[in-house]
Amino acid sequence: MINGLFPSWLVVALQRVDAVLLAVLSLLVFLGLATLYSASDANLEQVQRQSVHFAIGLGLLVLFSQISSKTLRQWAVWLYSVGVVLLILVLIVGVTKKGAQRWLYIGMDIQPSEIMKLAVPMMVAYYFSEKPLPPRFTDIVIALLLVLVPMLLVMKQPDLGTSLLIATSGFFVIYLAGMSWWLIGGGVIFIGVAAPLMYFFGMHEYQRQRVETLFDPESDLLGTGYHIYQSKIAIGSGGAYGKGWMQGDQAHLDFLPERHTDFIFAVFGEEFGLVGNLILMSLYLFIIWRGLYLASKGEDTFARLLGGSLSVSFFFYLFVNTGMVSGLLPVVGVPLPLVSYGGTSVVTLMMAFGIIMGMRKRKRIYQRDS
Amino acid sequence: MFNVRAIVAGIIILFALLAILGRVYQLQVSQHEQYSELSRQHYEKRIPIPPNRGQIYDRNGVLLADSHTQYVLEVVRDNIGDENGDGRSTLADVDVFIARLGAIIPLQEKDIRLFKTQVRRFKYQPIPIRVNLTEEEIAVFAVNRPRFPGVSMEVRMERYYPLINTASHVIGYVGRIDARDLERVDKDEYIGTTHIGKSGVEASHEDRLHGQAGYHLIEVDAHGKKQSVISEQEPIGGQDLFLGLDINLQIQAEKLLGAERGAIVAMDPSNGEVLALASMPTFDPNLFIDGISQKDYTSLRDDPDRPLFNRALQGTYPPGSTIKPMVGVAGLAERVVTPGSRVYDPGFFRLSGQKHVFRCWNKRGHGSVDLKYAIQQSCDTYFYDLAYRMGIDRFSSFMSRFGFGEKTGIDLPSEAAGLMPSKEWKERRYKRSWFPGDTVNIGIGQGYWISTPLQLAHAVSIVANHGIRLKPHVLRGVRTTRNEEEKLLKPEPFAPIEVDQRFWNLAIQGMENVMRPGGTARAAGAGAAYRIAGKTGTAQVFGLSGGKYNAGRLAKRLRDHALFVGFAPVDNPKIAVAVIVENSSGSGGHTAAPIGRKLMDAYLLQQYGENMLKPAGVVGVSPEPEPEPEPVVSKTEKSTKKVTKKSQSKTKEKLKKVRGARD
Incomplete structure (x- = not known):
């Protein structure tokens, strides 16, 4: 039947797509668009623009699902190198918006740090794919340097949120590669000790204040704290069953800032309640687990490490965003994956799932077809 | 290796998401009420x-x-x-x-x-x-x-x-x-x-x-x-x-005081309603509504006649002879005197064994006097003797029952309590013990005793009521909506003074005689169409402290206060008045009593003349904001200004010592 509807090349192409993951992704996207419609006060135009983002993302998903891990591996080094060069260029001739120098103008404004979200795990996965696993200590140190260089460059812009995401995507590769639990434990302890020391002895008063606001936003109710305060009220007043779609007072009376982007989780919570959140989290959990499962079926080490890292990163975005909006974690500008409004985020995430799908072993798929 | 790591990651992720859900549960279920309320407060204003x-x-x-x-x-x-x-x-x-x-x-x-x-x-x-x-x-x-x-x-x-x-x-x-x-x-x-x-x-x-x-x-x-x-x-x-105010009576009262400083309180003894409460000079309250200008305020505040001061209930004066009828009732009730008992007045009173002489205003003396005659003639000697024999403790406590020394509780702010002196008070205040001579002076309403015009009107109302005491009040009735009848408030009674009715009658007869030939207010009482009971009083001001010497003004300010209290008609009292004219040129009988009489005439005979104010056709609809200025009011204004100009310096006047009343 499919053969009759689509040209044969498309049928072959679609066979590389994981139908189960795509189906669940579609459910999430649908839920996201419905929430966006409410959050934007029934702004159909915005929902249409976001749908276009998804369409582009879907195209890229199908496109990247055709690319084998061997091909991607060859891109890793130069993508990473170009990315680092662009980051350095940003610091020299970048475009400044809202006090941060994050963009490069090449006919249009591009944000090279976005490239690094993919380039860094690719590069680290590439590095480990050449080495014996579990990795030796020196390899881990070199991998960490590969992560640290772009991370510091982005931090300098300054863009703390993105640099954190870039760094974690690299760390996830190192973790998946089999870095020893002792080293992981040691690292955690080191950070646990160094951070307070840094806070008490290595910072100026104004820096300390900034950290305090980061961890206790409600101390600054006129600034960042206002967002958290309002989003907690939104979520809390939603109750177990929510106020109903399009019925959120906090959202519709304009109390909730950034409600169609970073804080859309609060709109969702207010309107759909705890029940809605259970469904949403189940969808996310399934997507992440499916991603990890697909990664484990990767063609080679590079495929498994990259696919696994992308899946865990997806979780990390989710965790940082929902943790922030519900007032558990510091405020870091991270969108709710596939729900928040925004082209870049949607397109790159869909692309990442395409990459995960494309790197699976081909043999099994041929077997299934026969 | 990868699969183990992936499974561990998957489990950690599961717990992390459960932690988020736990947080959401906390917000949406445990603290739901609180956040619901906050949300409501946010959008409800x-x-x-x-x-x-x-x-x-x-x-x-x-x-x-x-x-x-x-x-x-x-x-x-x-x-x-x-x-x-x-x-x-x-x-x-x-x-x-x-x-x-x-x-x-x-x-x-x-x-x-x-x-x-x-x-x-x-x-x-x-x-x-x-x-x-x-x-x-x-x-x-x-x-x-x-x-x-x-x-x-x-x-x-x-x-x-x-x-x-x-x-x-x-x-x-x-x-x-x-x-x-x-x-x-x-x-x-x-x-x-x-x-x-x-x-x-x-x-x-x-x-x-x-x-x-x-x-x-x-x-x-x-x-x-x-x-x-x-x-x-x-x-x-x-x-x-x-x-309760009758504005036409009020206008009369203010007109009668004219350019004098003084106060008039008129009450209905049967219910305690204040019919008129005048304090002269007055001021224009419209000046205050949107904040009085500094210039206006300074001129009002520094005016030596103190127009903002409400003499009727803030001004404290020695009551003088006006309290003699009440003292008489006290003497009868406490069995210090009887209706028939007599005192010989040689023109003075002397405590046995002392040289000091308390003079009666009539130096020649009144001869042998009983209570009724003592009231009619305002014989000081009779009351010196009465007070001395009664003793300050009994005297003070009985007069307190007429409301002296305490606020009447009228529904107006800043009322003064006056002072009904007692032994304890003097010891507290002056650290000196009470002398018998102090009691003698108190007997004629002098010495330490001071009262407000309102207290005098209140006390004489009690006499008119034969002891029934009602709280003076200005608010008579209220209405909640424009179209309804006003609802009258009930008068608040105090404990009555219960003594033999004959005592009241005797005091009142004495007061009636005051207004008749041979009485101290015979001129004021002449030709009345109804029976009047009254009592005159004159308090001589003595002593001045502080301030610059100003011959012209000093002379005026040292003059006596003229007082009058009374009520009418005697058999069915409808109005009780207290009049005080500060530093009057005449005595109570000459200055204050005629004012009291004219007030009674105005109220009882409705003699308000051509300019009488009548309620607007439909009550509640405001008349034109340009009211007819009362001629009397503008006259008063002028005279007030004149006095202001005449006396620029501020002189603090203090009653240091007051000599015997003289009538």
């Missing part, structure tokens, strides 16, 4: 609607305090934008905003101060910043309105007093609410209210007059912009007050 202030009428429905429309500028702080350009809308923007608004509409310093205190508390409520806009200012603002999105022009009712100076001490006045007022009222009720009672009935019955603020409960968005009306409650206007 109460916009107060100030109530209309009740009007004040006299007992016949003549309007004494009315309200007329005026224009007010109100500001909602939340609608003040980012004025100082720092990217945020904060309190700092308010100052810049005020400066900008002040550039086109004059704002007063005190209005700005009040505005700032209120604006800090209320972000979404309209707060007045300027009242009583002139027509020109209304036009200026109308043109500039688009430049001030947070400001709205509202129509408000404002007080005015059509009778100007008349009865200003009773009616009082309203003024702009200040920070001190805000501390003692329900702030939520007064958000939109601009004025509050500051003195007189306006202050003492503020609760009744103000009414209840209404509100619109509206749904607002985060910018305070109205989305919809959730519910609304109309304000409940304040009650209209009907005073």
Whole structure:
């Protein structure tokens, strides 16, 4: 039947797509668009623009699902190198918006740090794919340097949120590669000790204040704290069953800032309640687990490490965003994956799932077809 | 290796997401109530609607305090934008905003101060910043309105007093609410209210007059912009007050005092209603409504005649001989004297074994006198003797039952208690023991004893009532809506003075004789169409301390106070009066008693003449805001000014010692 509807090349192409993951992704996207419609006060135009983002993302998903891990591996080094060069260029001739120098103008404004979200795990996965696993200590140190260089460059812009995401995507590769639990434990302890020391002895008063606001936003109710305060009220007043779609007072009376982007989780919570959140989290959990499962079926080490890292990163975005909006974690500008409004985020995430799908072993798929 | 790591990651992820869900559960289930309430508070805003202030009428429905429309500028702080350009809308923007608004509409310093205190508390409520806009200012603002999105022009009712100076001490006045007022009222009720009672009935019955603020409960968005009306409650206007005051009698009283300093209190003894309460000179309460100018205030405050001072209930004077009938009743009740007992008056009284002589006003003496004759002749010796034999303890406690030495509890602010001296009081105050001579002086209403004109009227009402004591009050009735009949308030009784009726009759007969040939007020009592009971009094002022010597004024200020108390008709008392004329040229009988008589005539015979004020056709509809100025009022005004000019320096006058009353 499919053969009759689509040209044969498309049928072959679609066979590389994981139908189960795509189906669940579609459910999430649908839920996201419905929430966006409410959050934007029934702004159909915005929902249409976001749908276009998804369409582009879907195209890229199908496109990247055709690319084998061997091909991607060859891109890793130069993508990473170009990315680092662009980051350095940003610091020299970048475009400044809202006090941060994050963009490069090449006919249009591009944000090279976005490239690094993919380039860094690719590069680290590439590095480990050449080495014996579990990795030796020196390899881990070199991998960490590969992560640290772009991370510091982005931090300098300054863009703390993105640099954190870039760094974690690299760390996830190192973790998946089999870095020893002792080293992981040691690292955690080191950070646990160094951070307070840094806070008490290595910072100026104004820096300390900034950290305090980061961890206790409600101390600054006129600034960042206002967002958290309002989003907690939104979520809390939603109750177990929510106020109903399009019925959120906090959202519709304009109390909730950034409600169609970073804080859309609060709109969702207010309107759909705890029940809605259970469904949403189940969808996310399934997507992440499916991603990890697909990664484990990767063609080679590079495929498994990259696919696994992308899946865990997806979780990390989710965790940082929902943790922030519900007032558990510091405020870091991270969108709710596939729900928040925004082209870049949607397109790159869909692309990442395409990459995960494309790197699976081909043999099994041929077997299934026969 | 990868699979183990992936499974571990998957499990960690599961728990991390459960942690998020746990947090969401905490917010949405455990703390749901709290956040629901916060959410509701966020989008529900109460916009107060100030109530209309009740009007004040006299007992016949003549309007004494009315309200007329005026224009007010109100500001909602939340609608003040980012004025100082720092990217945020904060309190700092308010100052810049005020400066900008002040550039086109004059704002007063005190209005700005009040505005700032209120604006800090209320972000979404309209707060007045300027009242009583002139027509020109209304036009200026109308043109500039688009430049001030947070400001709205509202129509408000404002007080005015059509009778100007008349009865200003009773009616009082309203003024702009200040920070001190805000501390003692329900702030939520007064958000939109601009004025509050500051003195007189306006202050003492503020609760009744103000009414209840209404509100619109509206749904607002985060910018305070109205989305919809959730519910609304109309304000409940304040009650209209009907005073016991008969404004025509009040006008008579003020006219009779004329340019003199003094006070008159007229009461209905049967119910305690104050019919007239005059204190001269008076002032124009309209000056205070929107903040009195410094110049006006200085001239009122520094006027040596003290027009703002309500002599009728703040002024304390030696009661003089006016209390002799009450003292007589006390003597009879305490069995110190009997109706038939006599005292020989050689023209003085001397305590046995002492040289000091207490003189009777009549140096030749009255010979052998009984109580009735002693009252008629105001024989000092009889009462020296009575008081001395009664002793201060019994004397003081009995006179307290006539209300001396304590506030009457009238519904007007700032009443003075006067002083009914006692042994304990003197020891406390002067650290000296009580001398028998002190008691002797007290017997004729002198010495340490001081009382207010209101207390005298109250005491003589008790005599007129044969001991029944009712609380004096100015508020006679109220009504809640414009079209209903006023509801009369019940008089509040005190414990009556229960003594043999014959004692009252004897005292009253003495008082009647005062008004007859041979009495001290025979001239004032002549030709009355009804029976009058009265008692004159004269208190000689002696001694002055402080201030510059000013021969002309000193002479006047050293003159006696003339007093009169009385009631009529004797068999069915309808009016009781107390009159005091400060530093009068004549005695109580010559100056004060005729005033009392004329008041009684005016009230009992309705002799108000051509200019009598009548209630407006339909009560409650305000007459033209331009009232007919009373000729007597303007005359008083003129004479007050004259005195002000004449005496610039301030002299503190203190009654140091008062010699025996003399009548």
